[in-house]
Amino acid sequence: MDPQAVNELFPHIRIVIGMVIGLAIARLLTGIARLIQHPKRYRVSLIHLLWVFSLLAELALFWWWEFALSRLSSLTFGTFIFLIVYALTLFLLCALLFPEDLDEYADYEDYFLNRRRWFFGLFALIFVLDVVDTALKGPARWNHYSADYLIQVPLGLGLCLVASLWANKRLQLAMALLHITYQLYWTARVLTAPL
Template sequence: MQTQLAPEIFPHIRIVMGMVIGLGITRLLTGVAGLVQHPKRASLSSIHLLWVTSMLLELIHFWWWQFALFHLNDWTFGVFFFLIAYTTVLFLLAALLFPDNISEYAGYEDFFLQRRQWFFGLFAASFVLDLIDTLIKGQANWDRYGIEYYFQTPIGIAVCVLAMWTANRKVHLVLVCAHLVYQLSWIFRLFNTVT
C-alpha cells in the first residue's frame, strides 16, 4: 500500500512540515521586523542576531534538504510523527530567539544567555534528530556525507554542552560565528543541488 502511494503521501507530509517550518520562519521574521519597527524597545545584540540568522538559514535549509524524502517509498506513521517532532524542535528554537515578552530581562541577549540551557538542549537534540532523519533517507544518503558526518554530531553536541555551561559572551560570539561559517560551508558543499 505505502509503496504505491508514496508519490501522493510525500506532498501531504511536506505540506504539514512546511506549516511548522513556516511558523518558525514567521516567528523569526516577525521578531526582526519588531526590532526594526521599535529599535529602542530592546537593545540589539550581535549574539542574538547571529543566532537569528543561523536559525533562519537552518529552517530554510531544512525545507530544502527534506526534498530528499521524495525518494522514500515506505511511509509509516512513525516516520511522519518523527518528521513533525523534528520540525517542532526547530520551531521551538526559533520561538526561544523571539519570546512573547522579554520585560523581565535586560534585552534579547540577556534572555538568550539566561535561557541558553533550553536553546542549546534543543539544538543538541536537533543533531540527534538529524542522524535519524539521515538514516530514514537510506544508506546512499548517509554515504553522501562522508567521514565528516561521523564527527559532526558528537562535536555539535559537545559544543552545545559547552554553550549550556557558560554564559561568557565572547565564547557565545565565537560559537555562533563558527557555527554560521560551518553551516554555510556544509550547505554549499553538499546541498547546493537536490539529488
C-alpha cells in the same frame, strides 16, 4: 507501500512540515520586524541576531533536505511523527529567540544568555534528529555524509554542552559564528550533492 502511494503521501507530509516551518520563519521575521519597528525598546545583541539568521538558514536547509524523502520506497506513520517532532523542535528554537515579552530581562542578549540551556539543549537534539533523518533517507545518503557525521555530531553535541554551561559573551559569539561557518560549508555541499 507502492511508489504511487508514496508519491501521493509525500506532498501531504511536506505540507504539514511546511506549516510548522512556516510558523517558525514567521516567528523569526516578526521578531526582526519588531526590532526594526521599535529600535529603542530593547538593545540589539549581535549574539542574538547571529542565531536568528543562523536559524533562518537552518530552516531553509531543513526544507530543502526533506525533499529527499520523496525518493523513499515507503513512508510510515512513524516517519511522519518523527518529521513533525523534528520540525517542532526547530520551531521551539525559533520561539526561544523571540519570546512574547522581555520584561524579566534587560535586553535580548540578557534573555539569550539566561535561556541558553534551553536553547542549546534543543540545538543538541537537532543534531541527533538530523542523524536519524539522514538514516531514514537510506544508505546512499548516509554514505554520502557519514564521514562528516562522524565529526560534526560529537563535536556539535560537545559544543552545545560547553555553550549551555558558560554564559561568556565571547564564547557565545564564537559559537554563533562557528555554526554559521558550518552552515556555509553545508550549503556548499548542497550545491554539489544530489538530493
